[in-house]
Amino acid sequence: MPMLGIKVPLREGEKVRRKLLELGVLATDYKIKKDGKFLIFPVKSPVKGFEVVESEFEPVKKRPSSYREVVEVPNELRTLLPSSFDIIGDIAIIELPVELVSYGGNIGEAILEVHKGIKAVFMKGSKVSGTFRVRELLHLAGEERTETIHRENHIKLKLDVARVYYTPRLATERMRVFEKAKEGEIIFDMFAGVGPYAVLLAKKAGLVFACDINPWAVKYLEENKKLNKVENVIPILGDVRKVAGQIKADRVIMNLPKFAHEFLREAILSTKSGGVIHYYGFSHEENLFEVHEENIKRVAEKLGRSVEVIDERVVRPYAPYQYNVAIDFRVF
Numbered sequence: 173m174p175m176l177g178i179k180v181p182l183r184e185g186e187k188v189r190r191k192l193l194e195l196g197v198l199a200t201d202y203k204i205k206k207d208g209k210f211l212i213f214p215v216k217s218p219v220k221g222f223e224v225v226e227s228e229f230e231p232v233k234k235r236p237s238s239y240r241e242v243v244e245v246p247n248e249l250r251t252l253l254p255s256s257f258d259i260i261g262d263i264a265i266i267e268l269p270v271e272l273v274s275y276g277g278n279i280g281e282a283i284l285e286v287h288k289g290i291k292a293v294f295m296k297g298s299k300v301s302g303t304f305r306v307r308e309l310l311h312l313a314g315e316e317r318t319e320t321i322h323r324e325n326h327i328k329l330k331l332d333v334a335r336v337y338y339t340p341r342l343a344t345e346r347m348r349v350f351e352k353a354k355e356g357e358i359i360f361d362m363f364a365g366v367g368p369y370a371v372l373l374a375k376k377a378g379l380v381f382a383c384d385i386n387p388w389a390v391k392y393l394e395e396n397k398k399l400n401k402v403e404n405v406i407p408i409l410g411d412v413r414k415v416a417g418q419i420k421a422d423r424v425i426m427n428l429p430k431f432a433h434e435f436l437r438e439a440i441l442s443t444k445s446g447g448v449i450h451y452y453g454f455s456h457e458e459n460l461f462e463v464h465e466e467n468i469k470r471v472a473e474k475l476g477r478s479v480e481v482i483d484e485r486v487v488r489p490y491a492p493y494q495y496n497v498a499i500d501f502r503v504f
Contacts, residue, residue, distance in 0.1 A: 174226040175199065177212040178219060185211045188222070195219065202229035236286050243282035245275045257283070260333055260340055261320030262291040265309065280313025291315050294333070304386040305337035321399075324368070325350070327375075328399050331366045335388040338365060342427075345487050345498065346372055349450055352500070353377065353423060360421035360442050362412045362435065363428040366392040367405065373425075374402035381419050383408040417441040424449045429496050433464070436471040440479075443503045448482070451499045454490055460497055468501060478504045 180188045185204075192198035192213055199214035205227060206212075214229040236242050240253045249271055257266035264283050268276060273295070280293035292315040297308035309318065318334040324343040331338050346368055353359065356378040361370045364382035366389050374380050382405055384390050390409040397405050408415055416438030424439050426432045429452040439449050453464045461484045472479045483500040490496045 173228075175202070175229055176215050176218060177205070177225045177227040177229070178215050178222045179207070179210050179212050179225045180222065182206075182209055182211055188213065192219070199229070201232055203232055205229060239279065239282040239286045242285055243275075244278045245272065249275070253279070258340055259287075259290065260331070260338060261322040262289055263318065263320045263333055264290045264293045265296060265333065266293065266312075267296045276310070276312045284314050292317060294318070300337060304335075304388070306335060306386075309334050325372050327368075327371050328396070329366055329368055329371070329392075330395050330399060331392050332388060336366055336386060336392060337389075338368070341488055342368070349373070349425065350376065352448075357422040358420070358444075359423045359425070360419050361425045361427075362416075362439060362442075363426070364393060364407070365389045365427075367396045369425050369427065370405050371396050371400050371402055373423075374400075374405045377404060377423075380405045381408060381415075381421070382406065383410065383412045383415050385409070385411055413438055415442075420444050422447045426451045429453050429490075433467050436468060437475065440472055440475055440477055440503055445504050446502065448500060448502050451501065452487070453497055453499070455495055455497050457493045457495060460484075460486065460495060461499060464497070464499055468499070472503065480504070 192215060197215045197217055197219055199216050202214040204211055204213055212225060212227050218224045252269050252271055254266055257264050276295050283293050284290055293312040294309040295312050297310040300307045319332045322329045322331065322340065324340065325347050349369065350372050353373055353376050355376055359373050359377045359380045361380060361382045364370045364384045367382060370380045370382035382393055387409055390407050393407045412435060419442045421442055422444055424443050426435065426439055426449060432451055432453055443449055455463065465481060468479055480502045481499060482502055485498050487496040487498050
């Protein structure tokens with residue numbers, strides 16, 4: 173069906189396009205047409221001062237905004253399709269309900285089709301577990317590799333998603349801590365992983381001690397030092413219990429929410445008087461902070477120290493009725 177068009181010389185094309193957009197008359201659902209030395213713009217209504225013609229225009233093919241729009245699964249299962257998934261570098265990791273596992277290949281291909289920057293798709297095959305806090309990943313589509321480079325907060329992080337723990341969902345929290353840090357501080361990152369806190373904080377800190385028990389995490393931390401050109405990060409491979417007390421830090425990061433309460437003694441022993449600890453834990457919605465506060469104060473008292481809570485916040489939902497919380501407290 174013919175539509176109205178505005179015909180202009182090629183040399184005036186960009187100027188006219190901007191003008192039509194400004195007037196709100198350009199029909200952006202259709203492609204602009206070339207006719208010899210002229211362009212014909214599809215418009216919703218005539219515009220004074222321009223040559224108006226009738227022409228056929230090809231519709232613009234709209235790219236789907238979600239993989240759920242293109243994936244092939246039975247209609248009765250569509251409501252079970254996850255609305256989100258983690259993107260780490262160019263790798264997507266999705267959690268599927270058991271009813272959709274057999275359609276994992278279709279889901280992986282649909283993600284690749286919609287998200288052109290993603291090159292590999294994996295499914296969570298288990299929960300995070302073990303000393304190294306990793307999970308089994310099952311390949312669904314794309315390249316069969318698990319190493320990538322992730323970008324967040326103006327830093328690059330090289331990592332292997334199958335060998336180290338990493339979540340992109342804490343990028344905002346990591347920036348919050350960075351903004352609270354002061355120039356020249358000595359910082360102790362007790363559970364550093366590949367360095368998302370340590371490498372970022374190194375841009376402000378005098379020195380960052382970054383400890384992890386996973387040799388793969390420390391390997392990538394070493395690489396990320398070079399990748400981001402930060403020399404003031406000291407990677408430490410080993411059990412943080414053997415390191416605690418040897419470091420006296422202005423700021424301590426305890427990003428191990430499931431077990432951080434077991435390492436409070438080590439954190440407090442490693443903190444200067446007046447220093448700050450960023451503690452993370454999991455809580456039920458009915459008791460978000462009090463249970464952690466009581467434990468923090470009890471451990472501090474045993475060590476002859478006192479604490480002052482300076483900030484508390486919910487970082488993110490973790491499970492039904494469960495939340496990942498952050499407590500910042502000062503140690504004296």
